[in-house]
Amino acid sequence: MPEFSAVLSKIIAIDGPAASGKSSVSKALAKRFGVTHVNSGLMYRAATRAVLAEGIDPGNTKEVDRYIGTVDTAAKAEVNGELSIIIGGTVREGLNSEDVNTFVSAVSQAPLVRDRMVALQRRMVESIPTIMEGRDIGTVVFPDTPFKFYVTASEEVRAARRAAEGLTDQVAARDKADSTRKSSPLTIAEDATVIDSSDLTLEETVEAIATSLEEKGWR
Numbered sequence: 196m197p198e199f200s201a202v203l204s205k206i207i208a209i210d211g212p213a214a215s216g217k218s219s220v221s222k223a224l225a226k227r228f229g230v231t232h233v234n235s236g237l238m239y240r241a242a243t244r245a246v247l248a249e250g251i252d253p254g255n256t257k258e259v260d261r262y263i264g265t266v267d268t269a270a271k272a273e274v275n276g277e278l279s280i281i282i283g284g285t286v287r288e289g290l291n292s293e294d295v296n297t298f299v300s301a302v303s304q305a306p307l308v309r310d311r312m313v314a315l316q317r318r319m320v321e322s323i324p325t326i327m328e329g330r331d332i333g334t335v336v337f338p339d340t341p342f343k344f345y346v347t348a349s350e351e352v353r354a355a356r357r358a359a360e361g362l363t364d365q366v367a368a369r370d371k372a373d374s375t376r377k378s379s380p381l382t383i384a385e386d387a388t389v390i391d392s393s394d395l396t397l398e399e400t401v402e403a404i405a406t407s408l409e410e411k412g413w414r
């Protein structure tokens with residue numbers, strides 16, 4: 196594992212449940228503060244896509260880990276804001292498909308999948324100021340960063356946001372699985388600033404986090 200002390204002041208961690216606004220908010224903040232944006236969920240989605248393509252039962256944790264242990268894994272944040280992900284080969288298409296939405300929480304529980312992704316996430320940001328969003332960024336991946344946020348909204352509001360995007364996504368089921376799993380469950384870090392965006396516009400949410408970042412000494 197790399198040494199993080201030199202980069203801790205340069206990582207913003209955004210965690211929260213499905214459709215809470217993590218990606219939209221992180222993208223806007225990355226632009227505003229001129230930092231790299233990494234959506235860690237895409238890495239778990241790519242792993243799920245690869246598992247499904249191999250015909251492996253996503254609920255069979257042992258088989259999922261056996262597979263992930265045999266393939267090359269890599270991730271790189273590109274200058275255009277895209278994330279290149281390799282799980283065996285490059286995985287790019289269908290990351291937000293209905294079958295990935297259905298099975299991603301199961302695949303994300305596999306211990307070796309988590310170890311691999313966390314190691315890649317830490318390596319990716321070495322000396323690069325980054326805003327990383329996910330479920331365990333402030334609690335597990337970068338627990339020492341002082342810039343931590345937990346973005347949330349009511350279950351009804353989040354389901355409505357996904358529906359407005361025309362996507363089928365059982366956000367409640369995913370939240371339950373993500374919050375109750377044994378390895379790195381979705382929890383609020385003790386030192387995270389919680390932002391409930393149920394009644395906020397996207398711009399208001401971004402503004403609330405930007406103000407808090409400045410108060411915490413981000414520059």
Ligand code: CDP
Binds near residue numbers: 218300330
């Ligand atoms: O965008 P949305 O919140 O719907 O999901 P996502 O961030 O793309 O994450 C998809 C799934 O990956 C989550 O439901 C988790 O099961 C898993 N995930 C995780 O376990 N840890 C992370 N740091 C990020 C995502």
Ligand code: CDP
Binds near residue numbers: 216220356397400
């Ligand atoms: O990444 P995550 O799944 O947490 O959420 P997202 O994909 O960024 O956001 C889901 C949808 O909610 C997007 O269409 C946003 O424009 C919208 N939205 C929001 O993110 N925040 C608000 N305060 C209001 C709406």
